Amino acid sequence: MSTSERVPGEARPGGRTARNRDAVCRATLLELANHGYAALTVERVAERAGVHKTTVYRRWGGVDGLIVDALQFAVDDDWQPWLGGAVEDNLLELARVALRSFTDPETGPTHTAVVAAAFQSDEAINAVHDFFADRFGRSSRIITVATERGELPAGTDPLSVIRAVMAPIYFRLFISRESVSDDDIQQAVQAALAAARAGVFVMESISGE
């Protein structure tokens, strides 16, 4: 189809497609936040987004496709970790931001619903996996910078340190269902850094090479 066939005033396909994606992804995240995975339907998302449900079925396939794209949509941003302090300060800030994203009344329900969806859908598992790989990959910069500055041993695996900081917080939130205080965050950061300084996360240390 050439551009001359376009009716004047009609939205360019790319423009409408992008707007539809924006509306559908936002609607999916809101539906997840308000009603959870179990109640998520193409019909509800389509209605909230103001898009015909056949459009949603054609482009996203169904509920699982919606979750995957909504999470991708949420990740498509410019977020970078704060690097303004010593490694301990930067990790504390990282952990506090992560905790807030789950406890904040605005963003918490959606983020929690996405973690929950992975218990019920293989597609959501992949989406959540990719989300954490992306976020932890970006967060690794904190450790790379610290290693370059000599704050941590050469060869420290950045992802292992980030995971060590975050795991106790997520564990309390979503597994053991305990409250998370700022003392808990400080302990998680101190524990990860003590292990890192002891060389536990130096890449060769585990395999014994």
Add this chain to the structure above:
Amino acid sequence: MSTSERVPGEARPGGRTARNRDAVCRATLLELANHGYAALTVERVAERAGVHKTTVYRRWGGVDGLIVDALQFAVDDDWQPWLGGAVEDNLLELARVALRSFTDPETGPTHTAVVAAAFQSDEAINAVHDFFADRFGRSSRIITVATERGELPAGTDPLSVIRAVMAPIYFRLFISRESVSDDDIQQAVQAALAAARAGVFVMESISGE
């Protein structure tokens, strides 16, 4: 009611009650494992248990009551952590047993379904919380013994060490959805012990006293 009123051959109330609980809790765990929380109904549990559904409603109230009691039922056992080695060996064994309980085809689906149920039910949250408090409480003996033997600093908080060992494993399994290798388990144990030896988990170290 005196015993003389009992019809000969009729099960003693305590006996039937106990058998019913056993059947209903086992049925609940199996239903959770096979179909998940979202599909759990009193009718399905009653049918699988061979108990009338009005009995289930009367005694357990509904689905959430079933989950709470089934988890309590599963916890009512004689499990104790292995204490036969040095602290590192005992923690490795603890972590391997925990991982197996989630990856084993027999027990894994039920255990996973219980963690998942907490995303959908406040009663399940409380039940899961109590489950981990019980298991981690028993596991703390590993750390208490190690501290008494001088393997860890005096005043080390046992629960903090156990949580530090287990959190990265649960995090990979249920949050970031990464595979868990035995190297990962070894790293988690080494990291928790390095932090413990550095005094991070000594009870006063966080509050700065």
